[in-house]
Amino acid sequence: MKRVSESCQVLDELADDAYQHLLVARRSDTLPWRRLYTEASLMRTLADLMLQRIPDEATIELCIARLDRILVIAGAPGADRRELVLLLISKIQKDHLPSEPFRCLSPSTLVPSLDVAAVLVLAGPNAVPRHGQPPSISVFQRRLRHEPFLLPGFASDWPAMNEHPWRSLEYLRSVAGRGRIVPVEVGGDYRTDDWTQELIAWESFLDSLDETQRRDQRIVYMAQHNILDQFPSLRADIIVPDYAYTSLSPPSGYPQYRPPANDEQLVINAWLGPKGTVSPGHTDPYFNLYAQIVGRKTVWLAPPSASAHMYPYPPPVSAAPADSVHNPATNNLEPSMSNTTKVDVFCDRTNESRFAMFWEKVVPTALSVTLEPGDVLFFPPGWWHAMRSEDTSFSVSMWF
Structure with a gap:
């Protein structure tokens, strides 16, 4: 168990190191760091899921957030990595955080009503x-x-x-x-x-x-x-x-x-x-x-x-x-x-x-x-x- 904990710490450090390099690297130099971030985060997520037979909700949410960071921060480069990340998110949600499918009855809306007042643009005649x-x-x-x-x-x-x-x-x-x-x-x-x-x-x-x-x-x-x-x-x-x-x-x-x-x-x-x-x-x-x-x-x-x-x-x-x-x-x-x-x-x-x-x-x-x-x-x-x-x-x- 101690070895697993140490391995998880190493993976966290690798992901953090890759992220810090991404903050300052030129766009043309980011691929190695994006790949390192992706692989370390994937392995860390799998370790979390395997360590607990029935992961608690906090661990589940942490895993999904980590996978989303792969998509948002690194873009999930590598063969089939994006598909793997999306598949893992879907499976974790299905097994541990199920939600009701959408039914278009009388949904709440982003824009309850439109203000029909005239819109003025002073700098564009x-x-x-x-x-x-x-x-x-x-x-x-x-x-x-x-x-x-x-x-x-x-x-x-x-x-x-x-x-x-x-x-x-x-x-x-x-x-x-x-x-x-x-x-x-x-x-x-x-x-x-x-x-x-x-x-x-x-x-x-x-x-x-x-x-x-x-x-x-x-x-x-x-x-x-x-x-x-x-x-x-x-x-x-x-x-x-x-x-x-x-x-x-x-x-x-x-x-x-x-x-x-x-x-x-x-x-x-x-x-x-x-x-x-x-x-x-x-x-x-x-x-x-x-x-x-x-x-x-x-x-x-x-x-x-x-x-x-x-x-x-x-x-x-x-x-x-x-x-x-x-x-x-x-x-x-x-x-x-x-x-x-x-x-x-x-x-x-x-x-x-x-x-x-x-x-x-x-x-x-x-x-x-x-x-x-x-x-x-x-x-x-x-x-x-x-x-x-x-x-x-x-x-x-x-x-x-």
């Missing part, structure tokens, strides 16, 4: 073009891929909008099962000093979005997380538009474009948070199909040509240690993946003198739209964009 009928693939490739456009109601027939409603708290709980944890941002704006990141229980996070259950007054936001990979049942609830598979060439305004490096050349992320959540103005390196599933979200956009007047955070300082950087807007770790402005594009013009060129040069060319449930927005790489949730909001971005 021009409306995003709308297409009542989805354009053909050839028209998209030849003409429409160069600028943003809106497809109203394009996702209205997705399972996420109907038989598997993402607006239902009961469905979101059932699709994950008990004991799961997810990464969240804490704080309304990642440019501020009080912003941080945490791993919290999925059920606690959902409770924080339920206006009838909410006790925590902090703004908690799940941003840019591939929850469809962590909870695979959700992947079947969306239908990726054919536009995402058109293998587009770099646009003239963003010649450095390259598609995502994975096999599918597609990255799907989810965004779930309360009313008032803001993503500040920034750019992304991919074409984006942005689907609004629950609630409303206002999107502000400006073309790549506006970059000279967007007052971005300065480029990274090579001498700064990676682990000393708190604000991701400074881009010390991944400067090519993000570029964030200091301007609050949703505010009034009280700071007009500070960012004079933004108001003079950028605002006249900016676009804005408030997405309704079922809407899909397209915009090319390099376009500046900012988001504001007008209600509790659940969105999906599809980078390609």
